[in-house]
Amino acid sequence: MTDATTTPNGASPAPPKQSRRQRRRQRPSKVTSRRMMPEHLLPDFIPPEGVPLRFTVAGVGARLGAQLTDILITAGFVLGIILLVLLLRVELGDGWSILFSILFLFIRAPYYILTELLWNGQTLGKKITGLRVISATGGSLEAHSVVVRNLMKEMEIFVPGTYLIMAPTLDGLTYVIVLLWIAILLIVPLTNKRRQRMGDMVANTVVIHHPRAVMAPDLTAKVPAHSETAERYPFQSHQLDHYGRYELQTLERVLQAGPPYSGPDAKRRHEQSLQTIMGKILAKIDYPEKVPEADALAFLQAFYKAQRAYLESRRLFGDAREDKFHKEENGKAE
Amino acid sequence: MSEDLIRSARFRAEREADWKRLQEIVTKAEKRGVRRLSFEEARDLAILYRQAVNSLSVAREISLDRALLDYLDALCARAYLAVYAPQETLAGVVWRFFARGCPQAMRRSGWHLLLSLFALSLGVVAGWLLFITDPSWWNSFIPGDLGGGRGPGASTQQLLDVIYGDGQESGSQLAAFATYLFSHNVRIAIFCFALGILACIPSFVLAVYNGIILGLFLALHFDRGIGWDLVGWLSIHGVTELAAIVIACAGGFRLGWAVIFPGNLTRRDQLRRHGRDAAKLAVLAAIMLLVAGILEGFFRQLVQDMETRLIVGWGIGLLWLLWILLAGRGSTAERRDEQRGAHAHYGGNDRLGEDAA
Numbered sequence: 001m002t003d004a005t006t007t008p009n010g011a012s013p014a015p016p017k018q019s020r021r022q023r024r025r026q027r028p029s030k031v032t033s034r035r036m037m038p039e040h041l042l043p044d045f046i047p048p049e050g051v052p053l054r055f056t057v058a059g060v061g062a063r064l065g066a067q068l069t070d071i072l073i074t075a076g077f078v079l080g081i082i083l084l085v086l087l088l089r090v091e092l093g094d095g096w097s098i099l100f101s102i103l104f105l106f107i108r109a110p111y112y113i114l115t116e117l118l119w120n121g122q123t124l125g126k127k128i129t130g131l132r133v134i135s136a137t138g139g140s141l142e143a144h145s146v147v148v149r150n151l152m153k154e155m156e157i158f159v160p161g162t163y164l165i166m167a168p169t170l171d172g173l174t175y176v177i178v179l180l181w182i183a184i185l186l187i188v189p190l191t192n193k194r195r196q197r198m199g200d201m202v203a204n205t206v207v208i209h210h211p212r213a214v215m216a217p218d219l220t221a222k223v224p225a226h227s228e229t230a231e232r233y234p235f236q237s238h239q240l241d242h243y244g245r246y247e248l249q250t251l252e253r254v255l256q257a258g259p260p261y262s263g264p265d266a267k268r269r270h271e272q273s274l275q276t277i278m279g280k281i282l283a284k285i286d287y288p289e290k291v292p293e294a295d296a297l298a299f300l301q302a303f304y305k306a307q308r309a310y311l312e313s314r315r316l317f318g319d320a321r322e323d324k325f326h327k328e329e330n331g332k333a334e
Numbered sequence: 335m336s337e338d339l340i341r342s343a344r345f346r347a348e349r350e351a352d353w354k355r356l357q358e359i360v361t362k363a364e365k366r367g368v369r370r371l372s373f374e375e376a377r378d379l380a381i382l383y384r385q386a387v388n389s390l391s392v393a394r395e396i397s398l399d400r401a402l403l404d405y406l407d408a409l410c411a412r413a414y415l416a417v418y419a420p421q422e423t424l425a426g427v428v429w430r431f432f433a434r435g436c437p438q439a440m441r442r443s444g445w446h447l448l449l450s451l452f453a454l455s456l457g458v459v460a461g462w463l464l465f466i467t468d469p470s471w472w473n474s475f476i477p478g479d480l481g482g483g484r485g486p487g488a489s490t491q492q493l494l495d496v497i498y499g500d501g502q503e504s505g506s507q508l509a510a511f512a513t514y515l516f517s518h519n520v521r522i523a524i525f526c527f528a529l530g531i532l533a534c535i536p537s538f539v540l541a542v543y544n545g546i547i548l549g550l551f552l553a554l555h556f557d558r559g560i561g562w563d564l565v566g567w568l569s570i571h572g573v574t575e576l577a578a579i580v581i582a583c584a585g586g587f588r589l590g591w592a593v594i595f596p597g598n599l600t601r602r603d604q605l606r607r608h609g610r611d612a613a614k615l616a617v618l619a620a621i622m623l624l625v626a627g628i629l630e631g632f633f634r635q636l637v638q639d640m641e642t643r644l645i646v647g648w649g650i651g652l653l654w655l656l657w658i659l660l661a662g663r664g665s666t667a668e669r670r671d672e673q674r675g676a677h678a679h680y681g682g683n684d685r686l687g688e689d690a691a
Contacts, residue, residue, distance in 0.1 A: 047414050049384060051391045054407045101627075109620075117427065120419040132415070140418035143427045148613045155528040159521075201602065202609050210415075213357060213408035215350075216401035220343045249400040256401060308398050309340040316396065 042206060043193055047138045055208040057195050058131045060186070063207055067157065070125030074107035108158055112150040117143060126207075136194065136204045145203040152199030156185050216256050220305040233302040239285040240310040244321035248307055251277065255300060274300060342397035349389055353406070356382040356413055363416040383413040431614070434662035439614035441658070443584050446591065450583035453538050454576065457545015458552065465553035472550055475543075484551075490558045498563070498638055519575055520623050523582035527616045530586020531605070533593050537586035544579055566640035569647030571630035577654060578622035585615030622654070 042055040058066075081103060115123040121133035121141050133149070135141045163170065163178040170178065189195045194206045254273060261267040274296040281303060282291065291299050311321060339347060359379045363371055371379065390406040397403065422430075440447070464471040469486040484493055522544055529536035555564035592608040593601055629650070 047387075047418065049387045051387045051410070053387075053411050053414055055411055105624075114424070117420065117424060120415065134415065140420055143420065143422065144610060144613060147617060148609055151613060151616055152528070154524055159524070202605060204606055211408040211411040213405055213412060215353075215405045218343050218346055218399060218401065220340055220399075221347075245398055248398055252400050305340065308342070311398055312340065312342055312396060315398070 040195070042208060045136070045138060045206075055134065055206070055211065057193070058207040058209055059195060060189050062129060062131060062209070063189075063195070066123070066125040066129040066131050068125070069128050070112070070123050073124050074111055078103045078107060109150045109154055112153060113147055116141075116146045116150070121146070121205075122210075130210045131207055132210045133205050133207055136196075136200075136206045141205070145205050149199035149203035149205055152197075152202060156197055156199060160185065219252060219255055219301060220308060223301050223305045233291075233299055233306075235285075235303065235306040235310075237310065239287065240307050241327075242284055242324060243307060243311075244323040244326050245311065246323035248304070248311060251300065251304055251307075255297075255304060258297075271296065342393070342399055342402075345389075345393070345396065346399065346402050349385075352382055353386060353389075353409060356386055357409055360409070360412050360416050363419075364412070368416060368419055368421075379413070379417060383410070383417050386410050386413060431617070432661070436614050436618050437658045437661040439611040440581070440618070442611055443588055443615060446584040446587040447580060449587055450537070450541055450580045453541035453583065454545040454548075454580055457542040457547075458549040459545075460542070461546035461549020461551075462553045463549075464546070465550050465557070469554070469557075472554070475546055475550060484554070486554065490560060493555065493558060494560060494563065519579065519626075520620075523579050523619050523623060526579060526583040527586045527589075527612070527619065530583070530589040530612075531593060532590065534587050534590030537583050537590065541579070541583045548576070563640055566643035566647075570643045571626040571647070573647045573651035574622050574629060574654065575626035577651065578619040578626060581615050581622065582619035585612040585619065588612040588615070625650075 040057040040059060042057050044052070045055055046052050081099075085099070112123055116133055119127065122131070126132060133141060133146070135145060160178055160182050163174075164182070167175060167178075185197065189197045189200075192201075194200070196206060200206060254270075254277060258267070258270045258274075261270065275293050278291065278293075278296045278299055281287075281300075314321060355378065359371065359375050359382070362375065363379065368376070368379075386406065387410050390403075390410050393399075393402055393406055461475070464475075472486050522540060526537045526540050529540070551564065551568075552561065555561045588608045589605060589612050592604040596604040599607065629647075
């Protein structure tokens with residue numbers, strides 16, 4: 001037995017070193033791919049059509065903001081009604097306590113349930129902050145889910161919140177328990193990828209940022225095939241072998257940024273970065289001709305088109321190149 | 335012109351008009367609701383959404399155009415939200431709850447209701463026995479303001495005054511007491527329900543505790559020979575209110591049950607399954623507490639006669655019972671439908687057309 005345990009230990013020094021070296025070689029590509037993935041993407045959201053959709057999960061901060069907005073709105077609503085009653089000089093007598101208890105009851109769970117049901121998962125606060133509740137199953141948001149997540153809200157926000165307001169009157173132990181309670185409730189959403197609070201878990205819902213669709217123009221359309229630019233900057237296929245998807249899309253982002261510019265300073269900075277990028281690309285692909293710095297935009301547009309056409313056709317043949325390390329990775333695989 | 339473009343750009347150019355049209359419809363639906371779309375728009379929304387999702391799937395394979403992918407991602411997500419928005423009206427949701435969902439959930443929770451009733455009765459018996467052994471137990475169980483000045487030290491006349499006090503004289507005091515009791519019991523109900531998730535135990539303890547309070551009250555008044563007056567006074571709202579606590583507690587037990595006995599499912603999944611009925615029980619409990627609050631606030635002081643109090647209180651209790659036993663006994667298929675929560679899975683598209691038409 002002892003022999004069996006010691007031998008691997010004795011033999012072990014070599015393999016870890018190797019794996020560390022391997023890890024080091026892999027590291028750059030890992031970093032870049034992580035940088036490409038937006039951080040809070042909702043994983044595995046598949047609607048009935050079967051094509052995964054991407055939603056950005058709302059963080060704890062955004063949701064606290066929405067919650068506070070809602071509390072302010074509802075408190076304002078109650079104040080407004082009370083002011084109205086006072087201004088109209090209605091004699092209520094005992095009615096005050098009834099009015100109060102009904103109003104205060106309404107601005108808790110019922111308000112959230114009604115608004116989320118009527119506006120497809122948005123309370124007024126969520127509308128203002130651009131958040132929305134969706135069903136994590138990929139189907140439509142059910143009345144049941146809305147009710148459950150807001151009933152749980154009672155336990156998660158309102159009851160501890162009330163205790164916190166009453167804090168000065170509480171004895172030490174209760175105070176500690178309430179603080180612990182709130183701490184746990186704040187930690188729960190941070191422990192899972194979907195930022196679900198307990199109500200969300202039971203109801204199977206997720207809070208997301210409402211997506212905004214902005215269509216940027218297709219950059220390749222700016223370089224027609226037989227135009228002056230395309231003919232001035234021809235590229236050979238070996239010159240296009242250096243980069244992958246990540247570099248292409250980074251270049252796209254830079255090209256999409258300009259014009260119109262926000263000011264002369266922005267224009268200068270953009271032109272400078274275009275020139276820097278062009279310099280790097282020229283060096284990397286070993287471009288035989290000299291390109292004047294003033295032509296950086298035209299060159300990069302032509303390069304973008306050629307590179308994209310090349311990468312896309314490689315992709316169709318099953319050679320999807322993630323980034324500039326694709327050669328190393330392929331080499332290793334072989 | 336089209337030969338000028340590379341393949342993925344051609345793909346985009348061919349479909350861009352449709353996406354723009356979809357975006358217009360989706361924006362309209364977001365602003366004014368799917369219900370306000372015209373027939374053509376609703377029809378196009380469904381068709382164009384499927385096409386856009388299809389394009390997205392293809393684009394992810396063939397295109398490296400970040401602008402296009404981001405746009406399609408966001409567009410499809412927005413269209414999905416519009417297409418799969420809940421199609422039911424609020425009135426429909428409420429009607430479904432009262433006509434089918436709630437009574438069926440209650441009938442499925444028979445054992446849990448019995449267990450919760452058992453816990454409450456256990457408490458009542460315990461409270462009674464405690465009071466008989468030593469009336470000073472009263473002070474250790476009943477919080478100061480809940481008794482409203484009542485206790486072993488109060489005279490029989492004082493106790494009777496609370497029971498038959500006319501509304502005018504002690505009006506504001508009663509209103510305050512009513513709200514307090516209301517919120518006290520609401521809190522108990524909420525705790526009973528939500529703490530059930532911790533393996534039923536807190537719910538059980540809370541139900542027993544509530545029973546003990548009731549038992550102490552009963553024992554005190556029967557001791558003075560005015561027990562039935564208290565029963566009458568309590569009945570008018572208490573039947574509804576105690577039933578609500580029992581129901582909330584049963585809801586908690588269903589959650590706890592899922593945690594203790596998850597069966598073949600994971601605890602989270604089993605919790606979701608039981609949560610379907612448990613939530614209905616909780617909502618019913620909340621509604622019954624509201625009704626009890628209204629009964630307490632208005633009828634208790636209006637109806638002074640003991641017999642009428644008993645009749646009204648238990649009559650309302652009987653109505654609740656009849657509703658739970660008789661409502662929503664449709665065909666078996668319908669019931670199975672409900673149990674699966676099949677309403678959620680109706681595709682938005684099939685019903686969109688109907689709505690618009």
